Every structure is written in C-alpha cells, then in structure tokens.
Amino acid sequence: MSGLAKLSGVDISTVSRALNDSPLVNDKTKAQILQLAHETGYAINARARNLRKQSSQTLGIVIPVYPGSHQTLSDPFFLEMIGAVSQAAAKHDYDLIINLPNSPSEISERRLLVSGKADGLIVIGQAGRTERLNSLGDAANRVVVWGGMIDAADYTLVGSDNFEGGRLAGQHLGDIGRRRILFLGDIDLPEVKLRYEGLVSALQGQGAEPLLVPCSFDGHEAYRKILELCDGKTAFDAIFAASDVLGIAAIHAVQASGRRVPEDVAIVGYDNIGQADMISPGLTTIDQNIALGGEIMVKALIDKIAGKPVKATLTPTRLVIRGSTAGTALPR
Amino acid sequence: MSGLAKLSGVDISTVSRALNDSPLVNDKTKAQILQLAHETGYAINARARNLRKQSSQTLGIVIPVYPGSHQTLSDPFFLEMIGAVSQAAAKHDYDLIINLPNSPSEISERRLLVSGKADGLIVIGQAGRTERLNSLGDAANRVVVWGGMIDAADYTLVGSDNFEGGRLAGQHLGDIGRRRILFLGDIDLPEVKLRYEGLVSALQGQGAEPLLVPCSFDGHEAYRKILELCDGKTAFDAIFAASDVLGIAAIHAVQASGRRVPEDVAIVGYDNIGQADMISPGLTTIDQNIALGGEIMVKALIDKIAGKPVKATLTPTRLVIRGSTAGTALPR
DNA sequence: TCAAAAAATGCAACCGATTGCATCAACCAG
DNA sequence: CTGGTTGATGCAATCGGTTGCATTTTTTGA
Numbered sequence: 001m002s003g004l005a006k007l008s009g010v011d012i013s014t015v016s017r018a019l020n021d022s023p024l025v026n027d028k029t030k031a032q033i034l035q036l037a038h039e040t041g042y043a044i045n046a047r048a049r050n051l052r053k054q055s056s057q058t059l060g061i062v063i064p065v066y067p068g069s070h071q072t073l074s075d076p077f078f079l080e081m082i083g084a085v086s087q088a089a090a091k092h093d094y095d096l097i098i099n100l101p102n103s104p105s106e107i108s109e110r111r112l113l114v115s116g117k118a119d120g121l122i123v124i125g126q127a128g129r130t131e132r133l134n135s136l137g138d139a140a141n142r143v144v145v146w147g148g149m150i151d152a153a154d155y156t157l158v159g160s161d162n163f164e165g166g167r168l169a170g171q172h173l174g175d176i177g178r179r180r181i182l183f184l185g186d187i188d189l190p191e192v193k194l195r196y197e198g199l200v201s202a203l204q205g206q207g208a209e210p211l212l213v214p215c216s217f218d219g220h221e222a223y224r225k226i227l228e229l230c231d232g233k234t235a236f237d238a239i240f241a242a243s244d245v246l247g248i249a250a251i252h253a254v255q256a257s258g259r260r261v262p263e264d265v266a267i268v269g270y271d272n273i274g275q276a277d278m279i280s281p282g283l284t285t286i287d288q289n290i291a292l293g294g295e296i297m298v299k300a301l302i303d304k305i306a307g308k309p310v311k312a313t314l315t316p317t318r319l320v321i322r323g324s325t326a327g328t329a330l331p332r
Numbered sequence: 333m334s335g336l337a338k339l340s341g342v343d344i345s346t347v348s349r350a351l352n353d354s355p356l357v358n359d360k361t362k363a364q365i366l367q368l369a370h371e372t373g374y375a376i377n378a379r380a381r382n383l384r385k386q387s388s389q390t391l392g393i394v395i396p397v398y399p400g401s402h403q404t405l406s407d408p409f410f411l412e413m414i415g416a417v418s419q420a421a422a423k424h425d426y427d428l429i430i431n432l433p434n435s436p437s438e439i440s441e442r443r444l445l446v447s448g449k450a451d452g453l454i455v456i457g458q459a460g461r462t463e464r465l466n467s468l469g470d471a472a473n474r475v476v477v478w479g480g481m482i483d484a485a486d487y488t489l490v491g492s493d494n495f496e497g498g499r500l501a502g503q504h505l506g507d508i509g510r511r512r513i514l515f516l517g518d519i520d521l522p523e524v525k526l527r528y529e530g531l532v533s534a535l536q537g538q539g540a541e542p543l544l545v546p547c548s549f550d551g552h553e554a555y556r557k558i559l560e561l562c563d564g565k566t567a568f569d570a571i572f573a574a575s576d577v578l579g580i581a582a583i584h585a586v587q588a589s590g591r592r593v594p595e596d597v598a599i600v601g602y603d604n605i606g607q608a609d610m611i612s613p614g615l616t617t618i619d620q621n622i623a624l625g626g627e628i629m630v631k632a633l634i635d636k637i638a639g640k641p642v643k644a645t646l647t648p649t650r651l652v653i654r655g656s657t658a659g660t661a662l663p664r
Numbered sequence: 665t666c667a668a669a670a671a672a673t674g675c676a677a678c679c680g681a682t683t684g685c686a687t688c689a690a691c692c693a694g
Numbered sequence: 695c696t697g698g699t700t701g702a703t704g705c706a707a708t709c710g711g712t713t714g715c716a717t718t719t720t721t722t723g724a
Contacts, residue, residue, distance in 0.1 A: 001710065001711065002710080002711095010673070010674085011673065011674045011675075012674095012710090012711080012712095013673075013674065013675080013676095013711095013712075013713075014672080014673055014674075015711095016710095016711065016712060016713085017673090017712090017713090020712085024671080024672070024673085025672070025673085026671080026672055026673085029672080029673085041442070041446070042446075043442075043443050043446040043447045044447060044710090044711075045383075045447060045448050045709090045710050045711065046447040046448050046449045046711095047379070047382040047383040047386075047388060047448045047709080047710075047711090048383050048679090048709070048710035048711040048712090049710080049711055049712075050379040050382070050383075050679095050711095051377075051379040051380050051382075051383045051678095051679050051680065051681085051709085051710085051711080052678075052679050052710080052711050052712050052713085053679085053711085053712070054379075054679070056379060058429070076408065076411070076606070076607070078415075079408070079411030079412070079414065079415060080411070082411070082414060082430070083410075083411060086430045086432060087432060090431075090432050095429045095430075095431070095449065096429060096430050097390070097427045097428060097429045097430075098414075098418045098427075098428050098429075098430065099422075099427070100418060100419060100422050110373070110375075111375050114373070114374075114375040115375045115376060115377060115378040116377055116378050116379045117378045117427060219610075248610050249610075252610070252612070255612065274408070275408070275607045275610065278551075278580050278581075278584070278607065278611060279610060279611045279612065280584070280587065280611065280612050333680065333681065334680080342703070342704085343703065343704045343705075344680085344681080344682095344704095345681095345682080345683075345703075345704065345705080345706095346702085346703055346704075348680095348681065348682060348683085349682090349683090349703090352682085356701080356702070356703085357702075357703085358701080358702060358703085361702080361703090376680090376681075377679090377680055377681065378681095379679080379680075379681090380679070380680030380681035380682090380709090381680080381681055381682075382681090382709095383679085383680080383681075383708095383709050383710070383711085384680080384681050384682045384683090384708075384709050385681085385682070385709085386709070448710095
C-alpha cells in the first residue's frame with residue numbers, strides 16, 4: 001500500500017480509502033489508484049486489515065468428529081454440509097475455516113472465537129455438547145448450531161424438523177401397510193430422539209408401535225445389527241433408519257440375509273444424501289435440504305455477528321419416495 | 333495481553349515470551365502468567381500475531397467448482413479430499429480455509445496468497461488451469477496441486493499414478509476375458525488422459541483397443557450416454573470409467589437397459605470413494621488413497637513454505653476388486 | 665471578489681502482538 | 695571490593711492497514 005502511495009503521489013490514507021471505494025476520494029484519484037493496484041497486482045494485506053478492523057471476514061465450521069466418535073468425517077452428511085456452508089459463506093464474501101476438534105473435551109470453539117480467527121462459528125450437531133456450547137457465555141452470540149430443537153439451548157439452532165421428519169416416515173410406512181417397524185438409531189442424541197418420537201406419534205394413529213434398535217451413526221454397526229436381527233426370530237417388515245448411511249447399510253444387510261427390499265422389508269433413511277439415489281433400490285428418505293440449511297445458518301450467523309436478533313429456524317422437511325419403499329427404482 | 337501484564341505486574345513483552353514458552357523468562361514468572369492466562373480464559377489474538385509474524389498458520393484449499401463446471405462440490409471425491417486435507421492440516425497445527433472460485437477466470441488463488449489469508453495453497457485438479465497456475469510466478473512456491481503428472485508444471489504436483497491406474501484397470505478387465513472395452517471420460521483433462529493411456533497400453537498387450545466415450549464428470553451425462561450405447565448397436569462387455577461417480581452411473585444405466593453387471597458388462601471406476609462399496613454390485617475401482625494424498629500434500633506444502641525443496645510425489649495406486657467385475661458382491 | 669461551505673487529502677494514533685536491544689539485578693571470580 | 699557474566703525484564707519499533715481529526719484545495723453564492 002505504501003508502494004501504491006508513492007507511485008500515485010498521495011498519502012496511504014487516500015490509497016486505503018480509494019481501495020475501499022470511499023466517497024471521500026476524488027473519482028479521478030480513485031480511478032488512477034485502482035488502475036495502479038490492478039497493474040501491480042496489489043492485494044490488501046488481510047492480516048493488517050483484520051487486526052485494525054477487529055474482524056476477519058471468516059466463519060468457522062466445527063465438525064464434531066474425533067478419534068473415538070463413531071461418526072467419521074467421511075460421512076456424506078458432514079461433507080455435504082461442509083459444501084453447503086462453504087458455498088453459502090462464499091456467496092456472502094466470507095471465508096470458511098474448518099475445525100475438527102482433536103478430542104471431545106477440547107474447547108477449540110471458544111478459542112477460535114476469542115483468538116479472532118473466526119468472527120462466528122457454525123457447529124454441526126449438538127450431541128453431548130449442549131452444556132459445553134452453553135458455557136460459551138458471551139461468545140454464544142456468535143454461534144449457530146445445526147441440530148434438533150431443544151429448549152435448553154442458549155445458542156441459535158437451525159435444523160430440519162426432526163419430529164415432523166419422523167412422523168412423515170412413520171405415516172408413509174403405515175400407508176404402505178407396514179406395521180412391524182424397527183427404528184435404527186441412537187436416541188440419546190437430541191436430533192435422533194425427535195425423529196423417533198415423530199415415528200411413534202405417527203404409528204399411534206395406526207395402533208402400531210416401533211421397535212427400538214440402538215445404533216450409533218456407524219454404518220458397519222448398523223449392518224451387523226440388522227443382519228443379526230434378520231437371522232433371529234424378530235419379525236419386522238420395515239426399518240426407519242436415523243441416517244441414510246444407516247439406511248443404506250440396512251438395505252445391504254437385509255439383502256445379504258436373502259430378503260427383498262422393499263417387498264419383504266421396506267426401508268426409510270434420513271438426510272437425502274447424494275448417494276441415496278445411486279444405490280439399488282434407491283433409498284426412500286427424509287430430505288433435510290442441506291444446501292438450504294447451510295445458507296440459512298450462514299445468513300443467521302452473519303446477522304448475529306452484526307448484532308441483529310436471530311431466532312431458531314426449521315428447514316423444510318419432506319419425504320422423498322424411492323425404490324426402497326415403492327417397488328420401483330428410479331434412475332438418477 | 334496487556335490485561336495479563338497488569339495482573340501479573342510484568343511488561344507485556346514478558347507476557348508474550350511466557351506464553352510462547354521462551355527460555356528467557358524465569359520459570360516462576362512463566363508459571364504464574366500461564367496460570368493467570370488459564371484462569372482468565374485468555375487466548376492470544378491471532379490477528380495481531382499473524383500480522384507481526386507475517387504468517388497465519390493457515391492453508392487454503394481451492395476446489396475448482398463453479399457455476400458451469402460440470403463437477404459439483406457434492407462430488408464425493410472433492411468432499412473426501414477436503415476431509416483428508418483438513419485432518420492432515422489439523423494434525424500439523426494449521427487451519428484450513430476453503431475457497432470456491434466464483435468463476436473459472438477469477439484469480440482467487442493469487443489473492444489468497446498475496447493477501448496473506450493463507451500461507452500456502454492446495455489446489456485440487458489442474459484441469460485447464462495449467463497456465464493460470466504457472467502464472468502465479470513467485471507465489472507458486474507456496475502451492476501444491478493435486479493432479480496428473482505433467483511436464484509443463486512449475487508447481488509441485490501430488491497425485492496418484494494415473495497411467496498405472498489405467499493400466500491396472502485394463503489388465504484386470506483383460507484378465508477376466510473382456511475385449512470390447514469402453515473408456516468413459518474426458519481426455520482433455522490431464523489426469524483422465526493418463527488413465528486412458530494406461531488402459532490403452534494394457535490392452536495393447538492383449539491385442540485389444542478401447543472405445544472412447546467422451547464424457548464430463550457429470551453422473552447424469554454418463555448415465556444418458558451409456559444408456560444410449562446400450563440401446564444402440566455398439567457391442568461392449570466392459571466399461572472403464574474415469575471416476576466412481578461415472579462408474580456408478582454406468583452400473584445403473586447398464587442395469588436399466590436390462591443387462592447384468594458384471595455378467596454382461598463389467599465395470600471399473602476410479603477413486604474408491606466411500607460409496608463404491610455401498611452399492612450393488614460393489615464397484616471395482618482404482619484406489620487413489622485420498623487420505624494419504626491429503627497428508628502428503630499438507631506435508632509437502634508446509635515444507636515448501638519453510639523453503640525446503642519438494643518434489644512431485646505419487647500416491648500408491650492399487651486395484652480394488654468388487655462385484656462389478658468379480659461376480660460376487662462383498663458386504664461392507 | 666471574497667468569505668463560507670464543501671470536497672479532497674494528509675497526519676498520526678491505533679489495532680495487539682513479537683523481538684532486537686538496552687537495562688538492571690544477582691552472582692561469580694580474582 | 696570490583697569488573698565481568700549471566701539471567702531476567704523492560705523499552706520501543708514494527709507488522710500494514712484504517713479512521714478521526716486537522717488541513718488544504720476547490721467550489722459556491724452573495
């Protein structure tokens with residue numbers, strides 16, 4: 001910048017204003033400076049600017065994946081979420097930094113905010129982190145969390161309507177005549193619990209009741225558990241899985257045991273990840289509209305940073321019917 | 333920091349040294365300052381530190397996805413790459429910022445480096461960007477690119493051995509008796525071209541020659557093209573697709589046309605994305621070891637930033653046989 | 665034509681850390 | 695007791711922008 005100042009013969013303060021398109025600067029001067037900047041390939045030093053302006057035009061996304069957690073970063077849901085948030089952030093002229101906590105106890109969230117590396121934080125999933133997130137205190141007004149709506153949260157929540165999603169799945173399975181329905185998932189997680197409750201509520205209307213099969217978000221675990229159940233004497237004609245990864249594993253397990261999907265066992269997943277329609281049969285699922293979710297979170301976070309009040313938001317939640325319940329596989 | 337200085341009664345320079353564990357500071361003083369820092373939840377201001385140290389402990393990853401490019405960010409390959417790089421960066425105590433260029437012509441790479449937002453850059457794929465990357469000039473010594481090995485590159489390349497991958501695929505298809513093999517992909521991209529050449533070389537030994545089916549990385553396009561070919565009069569008994577997404581689409585297309593995989597048409601993909609074994613039949617593919625690739629790139633980039641010489645590196649490339657060529661589908 | 669208002673530019677403090685150099689105290693050897 | 699080391703700390707410049715205020719230049723209106 002001082003280089004540009006010398007070249008154009010004005011003070012660096014004028015250069016600064018010109019580059020920021022300040023109305024204080026004469027149009028001719030401004031044009032000349034911009035021209036010079038362009039020619040010399042000058043780019044404002046973000047480090048200095050960030051320090052002075054006390055902001056960094058950067059958002060952070062925290063993915064709760066650590067050695068020992070059952071979910072891995074390669075879970076397509078996380079990856080799609082990263083993609084969605086990243087595109088939304090870019091659209092709003094923010095950079096996005098990814099943070100993967102090394103351990104469940106590390107307080108990297110606070111550190112990211114306090115150190116000023118990020119102006120705000122998007123946290124994916126609140127499982128077992130409610131307290132920790134609440135303890136962010138002051139910093140909490142620069143945090144948006146993706147997760148199920150719970151009352152105990154001080155932070156802003158964005159997420160799909162998990163209860164409604166569960167209800168839709170239950171109703172659909174009822175509609176196609178299924179009565180013995182397994183729920184595959186870990187209801188200790190708030191999001192999953194809501195999906196389960198939605199399912200229960202839908203089935204009540206039909207006089208049925210689901211059977212709970214506890215399972216983490218690990219596809220291999222789901223495969224094993226469903227295979228065991230198939231080989232056992234529990235009778236069931238449908239599975240509602242807490243995620244598409246689990247649902248896809250369930251399809252495989254059911255097929256491996258010699259039964260047909262959907263004729264013998266209908267299967268519904270949750271998330272509508274890109275792979276849900278790349279398998280045979282396609283996986284019927286609950287769409288969370290991840291792309292929209294990312295956009296909503298980014299916008300909400302930017303509003304919060306600007307001090308505007310922001311309230312929790314639900315993304316549209318809808319049922320996507322494919323071969324795993326419908327009998328016909330749709331091509332992509 | 334000035335707060336800590338007041339609290340502990342020493343100069344901020346001493347506080348700074350203490351927090352950085354400098355040997356210049358008396359151990360007792362140091363302990364006391366660290367204690368205070370812990371109690372008050374103090375975190376070093378990254379913005380100021382970055383400015384002063386002329387570095388930001390941050391790497392950037394550039395994904396060449398923009399409106400109009402056929403590949404989308406939701407391509408699992410990109411997502412897995414982001415995950416791999418992100419974990420590797422975290423391991424080396426670097427933050428990672430994601431950059432999605434808004435247009436093919438935008439020079440966001442240079443900007444990221446020159447502005448100091450990132451100390452170094454990892455670029456995924458060099459398709460049509462060779463010139464642009466070479467034009468980075470000085471900045472190129474802080475760039476590592478994932479892509480096929482080509483001679484014209486000034487920058488450091490890391491990638492799987494695309495030629496060998498193609499050769500492995502060709503050999504395998506030959507071994508199982510296939511002679512009429514389609515290659516599905518866009519050989520204008522350097523990586524894809526090498527895969528094709530590897531395939532050709534393997535088939536030469538067997539007296540066969542592949543048929544080229546030009547196709548972008550878009551799964552839907554692949555589906556349409558393969559379906560057309562199936563309905564036409566071209567005879568073929570195998571497909572080697574330039575990516576798993578294309579391979580999976582090909583499986584669907586072939587099945588939709590009433591033929592069996594692998595009995596009528598054997599299919600091999602490329603990448604070994606997580607979903608390759610979540611479909612039926614599982615997709616035989618060439619594993620690029622994305623996780624290792626991410627780690628190698630991060631290490632190479634950090635070395636380059638430190639001024640060490642770094643040379644191009646190939647990641648191990650191997651054939652993973654699954655149901656789409658083997659006749660038996662493996663459970664996950 | 666000249667004072668007042670408006671527009672454009674310059675000056676200098678500031679953001680919060682890091683670090684070379686100066687200073688000061690404690691300790692040692694002669 | 696004194697000069698010389700060593701260890702510990704403080705001082706102040708610095709990184710490269712941004713911005714409130716002062717100053718200069720230009721424009722306006724009577």
